[in-house]
Amino acid sequence: MNKKKSTIKDIANVLGITPSAVSKALNDHPRISAKTKAAVTQVAKNLNYQPNHLASALRKGKSNLVGVIIPRANSNFFSSVIENLEDVLNKEGYNVIIAQSNESYHKECRAIDALLFTQVDGIIASMANETIQLNAYEKIKSKGIPLILFDRGENDLGVDYVGINDYKSSQMVVKHLVNQGCRRIAHIAGFNHTRIYKNRIRGYKDALNAFNLPFDAELIVESNLGIDDGRRIMKQLLKLKKRPDAVYAAGDLAALGALQVLKEENVKIPNEIALVGFSNEPFTSFVSPSISTINQHNSEIGRLAAETFLDRMENPSKEVKLNKIILDAELIVRQSSNKTNEY
Amino acid sequence: MNKKKSTIKDIANVLGITPSAVSKALNDHPRISAKTKAAVTQVAKNLNYQPNHLASALRKGKSNLVGVIIPRANSNFFSSVIENLEDVLNKEGYNVIIAQSNESYHKECRAIDALLFTQVDGIIASMANETIQLNAYEKIKSKGIPLILFDRGENDLGVDYVGINDYKSSQMVVKHLVNQGCRRIAHIAGFNHTRIYKNRIRGYKDALNAFNLPFDAELIVESNLGIDDGRRIMKQLLKLKKRPDAVYAAGDLAALGALQVLKEENVKIPNEIALVGFSNEPFTSFVSPSISTINQHNSEIGRLAAETFLDRMENPSKEVKLNKIILDAELIVRQSSNKTNEY
DNA sequence: AATTATTGTTCAAACGTTTGAACAGTTGCT
DNA sequence: AGCAACTGTTCAAACGTTTGAACAATAATT
DSSP: OOSSOOOHHHHHHHHTSOHHHHHHHHTTOTTSOHHHHHHHHHHHHHTTOOOOHHHHHHHHTOOOEEEEEESOSSSHHHHHHHHHHHHHHHHTTOEEEEEEOTTOHHHHHHHHHHHHHTTOSEEEEOOOTTOOOOHHHHHHHHHTOOEEEESSOOGGGOOEEEEEOHHHHHHHHHHHHHHTTOOSEEEEEOOTTSHHHHHHHHHHHHHHHHTTOOOOGGGEEEOOOOHHHHHHHHHHHHTSSSOOSEEEESSHHHHHHHHHHHHHTTOOTTTTSEEEOSSOOTHHHHSSSOOBEEEOOHHHHHHHHHHHHHHHHHOOOSOOOOOEEEEOOEEEOOGGGOTTSOO | OOSSOOOHHHHHHHHTSOHHHHHHHHTTOTTSOHHHHHHHHHHHHHTTOOOOHHHHHHHHTOOOEEEEEESOSSSHHHHHHHHHHHHHHHHTTOEEEEEEOTTOHHHHHHHHHHHHHTTOSEEEEOOOTTOOOOHHHHHHHHHTOOEEEESSOOGGGOOEEEEEOHHHHHHHHHHHHHHTTOOSEEEEEOOTTSHHHHHHHHHHHHHHHHTTOOOOGGGEEEOOOOHHHHHHHHHHHHTSSSOOSEEEESSHHHHHHHHHHHHHTTOOTTTTSEEEOSSOOTHHHHSSSOOBEEEOOHHHHHHHHHHHHHHHHHOOOSOOOOOEEEEOOEEEOOGGGOTTSOO
């Protein structure tokens, strides 16, 4: 139909008015008469006018793009966080650029550079497991654009954060296992240098303590929490003179690996060994036995991160106090830790 | 450190040359002397200069952004396609904007509008299951920017496409099941209006035919291929007077649902009923029994889609012939259809 | 009737690049 | 020495908006 894209200039020509009048009409400027506005919108429709985002972004110094960095899209948690992020941000006229770090610090840095280059208005990120140095994140801060972390976030950066109460969640898990009669609870942990995993470890230890259970260093092993890690560590735990009677894994994949080994070794779940994971990945509900796990309100987290960002954009003010939003998670008890039935 | 972002103008001032010289130096223009280039890059580094992408995009009429639309990020297939897309495109200086349609036509349209608004240089998409009308995609075409479809693509649009040979894959599955001694093979199908599912159905039928097996309309049911669909249809199939001795599901989730039902009903897998899925989602390998499935070379697809896009950008030419890239997939035989062992 | 507000529009500059044309200076060729 | 060719740079316009200031015309106030 139309050969070239039409601009406000074209609209202006048709109506015999000036481009700036058109611009103001389109932006609903108070000083433009109702009839001009009507005429402009009409002609715009006729010409199939699409505003040039680049031009307005350049002029306004605002791209209406927000960058999101996640370790992997291939996880229910992250994909539904993003879904909600998008919902909230789209509604406010923002578009979302997603970058995956694949848990690699190097790719994370590249992603940050790319996003900054694209002139995003802000960045919402969950850190890669590998990430210890924070220079790249400091760079974002120094650009003066909002940075919001979720789930995996380092507190020392002094930026907004939304996540769940890992400490309390761990305590819930241990409490539940104790209620099921378990007394020797192992923990397949994440690395202690990542904040969330550190908190899960703290929660685990403190809960043991609260129930007067001895802490046994043999029963806690740190790893990347992949399936293979779960398998390896479970095998190792089974070799102990005094086997655990429960395993709490800080990630569902690790729990799955553990489950596989337990089944292979014909260990009765949950009666010989009970099992709990973390994150409520969909597969936990459909493997057999189904795996108890912690549900971390994925959609809430996405929504809150987005709202925190919007908040920052509205108040680019000097010293708004930091937003630290910590949600309470919920324990979902399934077959793997429910001793009323045996599977 | 630096109060405001520095521009080429700042660099020019420092060196006492003109901004256009700086621009050309940065872009490695042949007519700029080596020493000027060196000086410019040096000063640029000192000033911590970051090119303003918006400005150059506006001027060049090219945003170096490419939009990707997928039904859901939460699937191994799509997430690894994207990973490879990103790899290839980043290397060429493009950034990727990902939008999820969540299998909804409505959200798909919104995503397309958003991407066009953001002035992407092209769109790479896999259609939502729901999508039958193609107006939104026609709109992309009419903008004159490249549109590349992958996996789920409608042929009538006359655009580039990369995917696997669904027809042949189905035939492989049937052949394999026949080799295992199955004679009454059911097909939990996708909707016949989606090209890939149509082809899988055709392949299934033609293969039956090739092996002189009768086609029984009772044994083929179309659905959305979710877990619940798989469960429902499997139950339905078990109620038939003449039960099938094999089930081929056009999606892994549906296969999983079927698997659950079979286990619940104590049907022996694979000896009573063998099972094959499609897509090689990770869980197919870790459920028990593990599910045979079709592996569709996720990374290849991402790479090829990206390269096809780059190709179009280099030759925005009149009438390059359409790229239809059809890859051969591979059957992965696991426990659920391997009768040499019983599980 | 003179002054002040209000309304609706135009003007012009700006955002930060890119790019072809123009220009001056040097080098090479005959 | 004259002319062409090359080299390195500057000039000026352009990309499509937005925005405050300026302006003219009309309405409201004294």
